[in-house]
Amino acid sequence: MEDFLARYGFLFVTILQQALLGLSLYLPLMAGQLSLASIGFYSLGGYVAAIMGTHPALAPLRDALGFYVYPLEWLVALAASTILGAALGYPALRLRGIYLALATIAFVQVFGVVVLNMPIAGGAIGIFGIPQPFENRLAYVWFFGPLLVLTLLFLWRLERSGTGRLFFSIREDELAAGAMGVNVTARKVQAFVLGCALAGVVGAMSAPLLNTWNARQGTFDAAVACLAYVLIGGRRSKWGALLGAALLVSLPELLRPLQNSRMILNGVVLVLACIYMPQGIAGLFARRKA
């Protein structure tokens, strides 16, 4: 058991972390908006935590707060992501479908170049030696676990609330929703900002987990990986992001004994999943119920 925990503890935490990132993509998808911006906010949140955790000027603050500096980092990341998310969301969400996706990819690229050129973010090497709240990486379950439970509870309530139904109405038919008097832009921005805020907090939690933070965390590749969680898992259910992340993150690790052919098998599984489960893994369960 100890061996198992030591071997797969980090993997388990990574699954929770990536599932949360998947959920941050699911939020705008509830209102039918395909956004890849989450990874940019994840990167932003990570930088907030990394700078707050290592900058010499903030040392007195860290000493005074002790462990509570971590919740403070999350709050600062949350505030920063919410503000930047709203500022980005209003102009970007006037675009539809593929153009919105492209605009959010552009945001991720621009953000990456900006941080590379900010001395405080450490350039290409990034920031390292970020203080650890826990000795063991499995203990980060206490960060990501409660956040995941809270997020799922929030989504569960949201889906049944008026706001959630307004989101779904836009997803099903934006024109019809607008004609029924739904303030389409405001709702879309709301869903988008919720996703950005979540991604920011996940980033702030992840910087200590990785012990280092750099511009490579917020690349286009990472954005596509998050999108894959939602698509493979099922984009019409909150469980989709969870299942997708669990499958895609654990598969390469569980296939490790296969050495170099593991990535081939990993790819084969993904292709088969796309062909035979167009509604994702979660879609499989939904159909059975119906």
Add this chain to the structure above:
Amino acid sequence: MTRVFLSVALSLVLAMPAMAEPVAKPIPIGVAVATTSNIALFGQEQVNGAKIAEAYFNAQGGVNGTPIKLVFQDTAGDEAGAVNAFQSLITTAKVVGIVGPTLSQQAFAADPLANSAKVPVVAPSNTAKGIPQIGDYISRISAPMTVVAPKSLQKALALNPGIRKVAVLYAQNDAFSTSETSVFQEAIKTLNLKIVSLQKFQTTDTDFTTQVTAVLGSAADLVVVSGLAADSGNLVKQLRQFGYKGPIVGGNGLNSPNMFPVCGALCEGILVAQAYSPQADLPVNKEFVKRFEAVYKKSPAQFSAQAFAAVQAIVEALRKVEKDTKKKITAMDLAAARQAVNKALLSGMLLHTPLGEISLDPKGEVNQKQFYVSTIRMNPGGKTGAFVLTK
């Protein structure tokens, strides 16, 4: 308070009982580099070099008669992958030491794990500032480029004494290139040259029109490039195509035969700073090159030689432990063996590697005496070429 409670609760759950575990036979040494993802080109060269080391040292009788076995784990290109690979080597493969990971950024994520598990790590290719400072169990055999970069500049000046104006280009998203370019820029100032143009690019770029136009506009008579093989290859190619005729000095990223297919005949004449040259006249290097060429049908790159040297460092540390304690490694407890290996690594022993004579200081930083400056010479047809030591 919460923190205390949580850590106590978790340490109870996770308390690793200090079981006496013997070292396996053959002695397992971990190699965690990137054999997949966009940095796999480097990782593959490292795997090749390490495999030659395994065969070479086992042919010598391994560690005083006990053979070694390399256990390879792919880190892929990201930080999480490096952590998982290290975890697997430490808990499942029960290695006495680890060679890896490929990138400095990955090292910052994965090395603390090995350090807290008290497993020695020898970095074959991490050149960023602060790597040996991660912990007592972390050392490296890859020299930061502070010594070698000025040498290639001096060589360029000696060949073209008229140089006054320099254009500097670097890949701003690559950790190695950004630290190397600051060394270059420092050296340019010390040599009383003037930087007339400073251009940035990304390692993923393919079109360098903007940068090339700026360089040509500045009328520079020397161009200094810090980047990786593919992007720098394209950059050099476009510089030449747009009419730049002067000399080009490349950083260590251009020190790769992977450049040749990219810039072809236009690679000709680039001066490159190297931490390793296959032509180095050392017995161990000649044997390494012979074995490498027999297996892979090409001459070894710097990444391969460094991986060889990293494995060598661990093997020689194992030998030293056996000599000092007069006990077989395989008769030792795994945890004790790991600690003894680390102590031997940091004892300042001199290693005769293909890179030349190197030693590790007590902090784990490498001391490398010899560096090289080579010129790229392309064969007729422009498909193949070689790095020729500049006299």
